Amino acid sequence: MNVTELTERPRLASKAMLRHDEVRDAELLLLPERVVRLSDSSAAVLRLCDGARTVGELLGRLREDYPSSDLTDDVLGFLDDARQRGWVVVA
Amino acid sequence: MTEVNAPYGLLAEVTHRCPLHCVYCSNPLELQAQQDELGTDEWLRVLDEAAALGVAQVHLSGGEPLARSDLEVMVARASQLGLYTNLITSGLGFTAARVQRLVAAGLNSVQLSVQGEDAEATATVAASLAFDKKRQAAELIREAGLPLNMNVVLHRLNLDRLDAIIDLCVEWGAERLELANTQYYGWALRNRQQLLPSRAQVIAAEEVYTRRRDELADRVELMWILPDYHEKFPKPCTGGWAKTGLTVAPDGMVYPCPVASEITSVEFSSVREHDLSWIWWQSPGFNAYRGTDWMPEPCHGCERREVDFGGCRCQAFALTGDAGRTDPVCTYAPDHGLVVAAVEEAERAEEDRESDVASLHYRRPSPRSAL
Numbered sequence: 238m239n240v241t242e243l244t245e246r247p248r249l250a251s252k253a254m255l256r257h258d259e260v261r262d263a264e265l266l267l268l269p270e271r272v273v274r275l276s277d278s279s280a281a282v283l284r285l286c287d288g289a290r291t292v293g294e295l296l297g298r299l300r301e302d303y304p305s306s307d308l309t310d311d312v313l314g315f316l317d318d319a320r321q322r323g324w325v326v327v328a
Numbered sequence: 329m330t331e332v333n334a335p336y337g338l339l340a341e342v343t344h345r346c347p348l349h350c351v352y353c354s355n356p357l358e359l360q361a362q363q364d365e366l367g368t369d370e371w372l373r374v375l376d377e378a379a380a381l382g383v384a385q386v387h388l389s390g391g392e393p394l395a396r397s398d399l400e401v402m403v404a405r406a407s408q409l410g411l412y413t414n415l416i417t418s419g420l421g422f423t424a425a426r427v428q429r430l431v432a433a434g435l436n437s438v439q440l441s442v443q444g445e446d447a448e449a450t451a452t453v454a455a456s457l458a459f460d461k462k463r464q465a466a467e468l469i470r471e472a473g474l475p476l477n478m479n480v481v482l483h484r485l486n487l488d489r490l491d492a493i494i495d496l497c498v499e500w501g502a503e504r505l506e507l508a509n510t511q512y513y514g515w516a517l518r519n520r521q522q523l524l525p526s527r528a529q530v531i532a533a534e535e536v537y538t539r540r541r542d543e544l545a546d547r548v549e550l551m552w553i554l555p556d557y558h559e560k561f562p563k564p565c566t567g568g569w570a571k572t573g574l575t576v577a578p579d580g581m582v583y584p585c586p587v588a589s590e591i592t593s594v595e596f597s598s599v600r601e602h603d604l605s606w607i608w609w610q611s612p613g614f615n616a617y618r619g620t621d622w623m624p625e626p627c628h629g630c631e632r633r634e635v636d637f638g639g640c641r642c643q644a645f646a647l648t649g650d651a652g653r654t655d656p657v658c659t660y661a662p663d664h665g666l667v668v669a670a671v672e673e674a675e676r677a678e679e680d681r682e683s684d685v686a687s688l689h690y691r692r693p694s695p696r697s698a699l
Contacts, residue, residue, distance in 0.1 A: 251473060251475070252436065252437055252474075252475035252503070254412050254436060256384070256410050258382070258384060260334055260380075260381070260382035261334065261382060265384055267384055267385055267412035267436075268412075269414055269436070269437035269439070269475055269477050269503075269504065270414065270439070270477065270504070270506075272336045272337070272384055272385060323503075323549075
């Protein structure tokens with residue numbers, strides 16, 4: 238059961254910074270006192286969390302980029318998790 | 329052959345100058361004077377080299393980093409390089425204008441220290457009347473929209489006040505609070521007798537920590553840095569010697585951790601003579617205790633050898649004079665008796681509090697303080 242709703246507009250928490258690390262060729266999420274190495278797909282979701290797009294729009298965008306699979310459950314689950322960890326906030 | 333990866337974190341100790349006189353100061357016994365500090369251009373080069381090496385996060389620390397008027401310049405460069413910047417401060421020297429300049433330069437977060445829950449605790453530990461300035465600093469940080477992280481060093485004289493300390497940090501708006509039990513080397517080792525808590529104090533405080541952690545789970549993240557003298561096994565160095573981060577001292581010397589300068593038997597290098605990449609990958613100091621080949625028994629044959637890495641090299645050196653020995657905190661260490669004796673001594677009565685306070689060695693003098 239997910240708490241994230243399709244009409245919400247998630248954005249990256251202001252304390253968090255998302256960047257591609259060229260030295261390691263990896264996606265990093267930087268937080269106070271912590272570095273998280275993200276999978277490419279997790280980074281792709283977080284990049285779309287700009288506070289303007291709704292979750293529904295975000296899913297639509299991901300479907301264009303990854304047409305072969307239904308990502309809805311995975312993405313909603315990830316967004317729940319990211320909210321709980323304080324990476325993402327909902328305005 | 330030990331596999332070595334690029335470091336994620338740089339602790340930039342930009343100065344040893346500090347307005348506080350904390351009895352557990354983590355800076356080395358010999359402080360660097362202002363005229364020996366790296367200049368602005370040298371720090372900017374260090375940041376460039378750190379980014380090229382793979383560093384993703386810079387912690388600007390000291391001493392009190394706000395004592396340097398070029399801090400904004402360093403933050404701006406780090407920010408341009410895509411590095412996450414975190415300021416570790418006592419809060420003294422914060423003004424609204426300074427916060428604005430730091431935010432404009434790209435500062436990402438602040439970690440603010442407190443010594444206890446009130447002015448009296450600050451005076452006892454840091455010989456300072458700065459408590460109200462810390463409160464103001466917390467307000468300024470929150471008003472600027474920066475995430476406020478806080479830390480407090482815990483010991484015999486404040487461990488019983490843990491609930492009140494946590495209340496204070498919640499009230500001030502901390503998102504994360506580091507509860508750091510004192511680590512006994514450098515200046516803190518001088519005050520060990522006065523600072524080392526009894527077992528009953530540690531057990532009671534751990535209960536407070538667990539209860540408040542669960543209670544505050546959604547609002548404030550609590551971190552518990554273990555009171556290692558009371559543990560069965562040592563703390564794992566910094567996740568292994570020279571494995572994830574590096575420290576550049578005010579004079580440009582580079583260490584695997586902030587206290588390793590105390591290990592006088594290891595040859596360390598300076599950014600004034602070598603670039604950071606050579607120091608990380610090649611230098612003798614950084615390779616001295618990497619991996620497990622260097623380990624003596626009982627570490628080398630121990631199943632925990634890659635869990636705690638033989639413990640803290642600085643503590644081994646501070647207590648035994650040999651950085652290559654097993655951390656005496658470990659139950660299996662040949663030198664464990666040193667720690668047992670200190671812990672037993674700490675079981676003395678609580679009534680000694682006044683004489684403990686009276687006999688504290690404050691960190692003085694501050695080197696040519698410009699604050």
